[in-house]
Amino acid sequence: MAGWQAATEGPFGQSARILSLRDDDKRAVAVAAVWSSGTGRPGLIEPMGVHRGYRGRGYGTLMTRAAAASLRDMGSSSATVCAESANVGAVSTYLAAGFVAGPETTDWRRNI
Template structure:
């Protein structure tokens, strides 16, 4: 747990490499609409002030997984979403590697060097929120040290 798959390299990506992030997210989800403009729009918003994006690369340099790490500030929980592993690179440990790397980047001073840009947030913990209907996502978080909590439903008002 937390050890990258052999040959996996995890790096923080900034605006100049947004296309790498969005390509990995599109490859992780059927019908995903992650455009290259989306990370730039996210980065322009106030919530992104303490957020960062990580991408996992395999030993051939291909982007195989991605995650956005959101911090609510020092001492508060951080959120790892969306997390995705390229459909053609699943079951090789890339998701299991990127999830704890992202969590460590939120809260641990000794986080991997690749996550150096993410050490500042100082979050108290790292959480994920994924629909329980996403069996693959739920199953994918378990090997990365996440545990399933009781289901919580969002509240909404009918229009």
């Protein structure tokens, strides 16, 4: 939790929210951070994750939709997610939540 707290205490903390989704027994099963660029501007859902023991039950889709709703409540015009195309679980979760895949982008790296 310290890492999440540190992130929200930084210079962009006022534009962020940390969300958690709990099961019927009040156990956290998924978390997400949302970052708003301001009213009428895009927002970002990053990171989002589901506890390994709860994957495949729809929690990721629920968490992603809740995160998008949170951005809407913050005034964001849209929501963006990012995932490597090789991360089949993330891609299928985001598609199930209503996102549309954009063109793949090559990452840049520098050999040192």
